[in-house]
Amino acid sequence: MTMKKVILINVLFIFTILSCGPKDKKQLEPNTEPFNKAGLLENITYNLIIPSYQNLSNALDSLNTSYNAFKLNPTLTAFQTLKTDFNLAYQVYHQISPFEFGPAEQEVVRMNFNVFPTDTVQIKNNILNGSYNLSAISNIDAKGFPALDFLFYGHSKTETQLVQSFINSTAQTNYVSDLINEMRSKVISILNTWRNTYRATFVNSLGTDVGSSIGFLVNQLNYELDYLKNAKIGIPLGKKSLDVPLPQKCEAYYGQQSVSYALATLNAIESIYLGRGANGNNGLGFDDYLDHLKANHTNGTLNAAINAQFAIARTKLNAINGNLANQITANPTLVNTAYVELVKLLVLLKTDMPSHLGVIITYQDGDGD
């Protein structure tokens, strides 16, 4: 064949394809309706994100009310009601922790609400001095839920002694009020921004690139899972300290709610994945998205593999059964089993899922090729 013929054949081939494509579009209808990404974002916005912030706002209001009641009448009963409300608010907080984008990113929620271990020396100094700037970087580990956890549960103090510490110190009483109110105002501000402006911005961003809503959700869901695996389980267990357990690094160390909050975090992540609303109804979520794209895994669908792994991780976390700070020394194997299952879940959610969705796992902008 001469060069000319080769070229001619190539040209014909290209133009056949070029001209075939559009003309045949009428016969070649789309396989299926495209996945309803807007529906997924609407579901997550209106049924999960906004109601969860509302729940947290309500829970913080209740906490505030019971705290005011306790201040007026510092009885043991009032203190116990206060602690119940505190645990409830802390529990509800974990549902919104993964939404660290948009308004929550502006308020730097994770840094302001839940840095643990809390700095007990700094807390004592703040109370002693009576003057402090809660927005200062130096105070990020002296406020939020972990600081309240310390002040409400203390360390080797009886309930009566704790109640007495509030009666004795107006400065401490005021400090707690300031901590509760800082969180309340931040949550209200975030909730209002979501209701007024951000919901439209969020629901209308339909891409999968850096800075898109699906990008935010997938990235933050993985950030939260990484945080669960490392900060809440791995570090106390000794994964970063040559197997030396570090009980004081547990979340909610003083109130001993670590396992319960780890489960709350796992539920929060699962809610985003399933598109499960705050009322428990399962709507459009990433599970539907993956099934729609026919994403497969080793045996069966990727969605089935992820759901199974959520279930296993939950079972193993539940099996820790008791106070994490004790179990990391008494029963390290049990804790490690939960850790291993969280790692498997992380691989599925951080590597397999984004790869099928075309989501780039990064917070950093750059070119590809």
Next chain:
Amino acid sequence: MGMVTKRLNAFFETQVSIAPLILFRMVWGSLLFISTLRFIVKGWVHTMYIQPKIFFPFYGFEWVKPLGSVGMYLVFALLLLTSLCILLGYFYRYASLLFFLLFTYVELIDKTNYLNHYYFVSLVSFIFLFLPANKNFSLDVRYRGVTELAQVPRFYEWLIKAQLFTVYLFAGIAKVNTDWLLDAQPLKIWLPAFSHWPLIGQYMESDWVAYLFSWFGCLYDLCIGFLLFYSRTTKWAYLIVLVFHLFTALFFNIGMFPYIMIGATLIFMPLSFHQKGLQYLASIFKISTPLAAKPLSVVPSKHWVIFILFFGVQLVLPFRYLLYPGKLFWTEQGYRFSWRVMLMEKAGTAFFFVKDSRTGKSIEIDNKNYLTYMQEKQMAMQPDMLLNYAHFLKKEFEKKGFVNPKVSTQCYVTLNGRPSRLLVNDTVDLSVQSNSFLKNKWWILPY
């Protein structure tokens, strides 16, 4: 044999108008200037060359280090200045040399940032060192007494054309693989991400569209070089170039690459196009007789030697992967510098462990402590980067008092939508393995 050489020589020594080279110099200079400016404005000098705590060097170039904040911004300021000099043809030789050296230096600092189009820019910048592209329509002619030329040997124009031809041809050859042609991967994964677009969005989840795009993309890359060279099809081919690259710019996060190709392939356009272009510029800037007749030049034999080697190496590099066992996309042994563009959807998660040999205890590393998001993402799917990181961790933990630290990783990777699995043997101490390209990375698990 002698006959062929003689005819080839005659063909390449034929004097042709300098106009295409001049226009190319201006287009290329502008593209370099815009790309560099964009890179600085996006803050990437900071995120890629100042912020990272460690860098991933290319094998043999471990001595290439970043220069710190002031130094790196100075380098980018010089890149801006030299690209402007190339555009205007002012101190052209020095500017070309400096641009080539500085640009290549920046690319060698960290392979995290490797992109085929940066490699392409380095290569074309090298060609620029030898082009007589400042011999007309330049500040060098006007102010620095450089001899004006109207005609130059065809050789120089063909260097650019040959380079573009090479890029397209190898990009096409790389697409001839079963994933691309038979499974329409990775486009089958990438296209559904655009299903929310008006009109065409509804087709983005259809398999036939993924196949159409895959096959067209492959044929485009394989044929476009020929079509551009063949004078009767040049104009049509350029139209396809335009449509194709604008499409890819719309779909993918590939930055300046489409515009660089759209600008560069103008070199194939007929002479009349270049002459009109220059006449137009001459009328704007009121320059008389832009293409005055002046003495002829010949191709020095050293140019022949240099460029036969230059293209010879480029022809061999893309096939070096055949020397390694295993699947190329998985091992990436011989993947870079081969025009494998937008070829696979690959992602990974790597958990690193450092073991103290004395106590037998190990710790798990939080990669975020040492790497940027971009570095972690690239490292977690490329074996040679896993190794660089392991070597770094060994040194780091020796400093922290670990006795003979052993570094291993559990690295899970997914390729073109297949279930993630371990990329490397997770029991091997990576910190003592060699990163030489002369040795097969035996610790990569088979795919």
